[in-house]
Amino acid sequence: MDRNKKLIIVSHCILNQNSVVAPLARAKGPFPIAKIFLDMGVGVLQLPCPEFKFLGPTRVPMSKEEYDTKEYRELCKNLFIPIIEDIKKYISAGYEIKGIIGINESPTCSITGNRGIFMEEIFKLLEKEEIFIDYLEVPTDYSEDSNYIDFEQQVLKLLK
Numbered sequence: 001m002d003r004n005k006k007l008i009i010v011s012h013c014i015l016n017q018n019s020v021v022a023p024l025a026r027a028k029g030p031f032p033i034a035k036i037f038l039d040m041g042v043g044v045l046q047l048p049c050p051e052f053k054f055l056g057p058t059r060v061p062m063s064k065e066e067y068d069t070k071e072y073r074e075l076c077k078n079l080f081i082p083i084i085e086d087i088k089k090y091i092s093a094g095y096e097i098k099g100i101i102g103i104n105e106s107p108t109c110s111i112t113g114n115r116g117i118f119m120e121e122i123f124k125l126l127e128k129e130e131i132f133i134d135y136l137e138v139p140t141d142y143s144e145d146s147n148y149i150d151f152e153q154q155v156l157k158l159l160k
């Protein structure tokens with residue numbers, strides 16, 4: 001079977017809400033947009049969850065300022081280095097990276113507004129390699145119980 005050579009990069013918890021701070025989970029497992037990736041046959045590069053790696057599943061909510069230490073930034077940077085190597089290999093082999101989807105208002109994975117620490121490190125490394133990727137964010141009120149057609153339309157548009 002032919003592969004379609006399209007990939008999307010996603011924050012870890014888009015596919016695994018078990019990784020989020022306990023009371024903040026918004027789905028039992030993946031967010032419903034995971035079904036769009038499946039339906040469109042787009043491969044998924046799942047980023048690691050830096051907060052989970054740093055403080056585990058019983059951590060409490062913390063602000064960006066509280067996370068913003070040299071140690072945490074190093075962790076974020078080091079987590080992305082092997083992934084950017086994969087991205088470069090895909091791009092040079094003619095694959096299309098359709099975008100990166102983060103989590104709005106996360107101290108680690110937010111992209112717009114007050115950018116999260118992991119995304120700051122990710123976009124710094126991407127820019128250094130002159131790789132420019134479109135992005136989207138999961139809105140703060142999106143959940144498996146919400147009917148968020150606008151956001152799902154944006155995901156569809158990004159993947160086309």
Ligand code: SF4
Pocket residue numbers: 011012013014019020021048049050051052103106108109
């Ligand atoms: S937003 Fe980022 S750091 Fe927070 S749970 Fe999701 S993947 Fe982990």
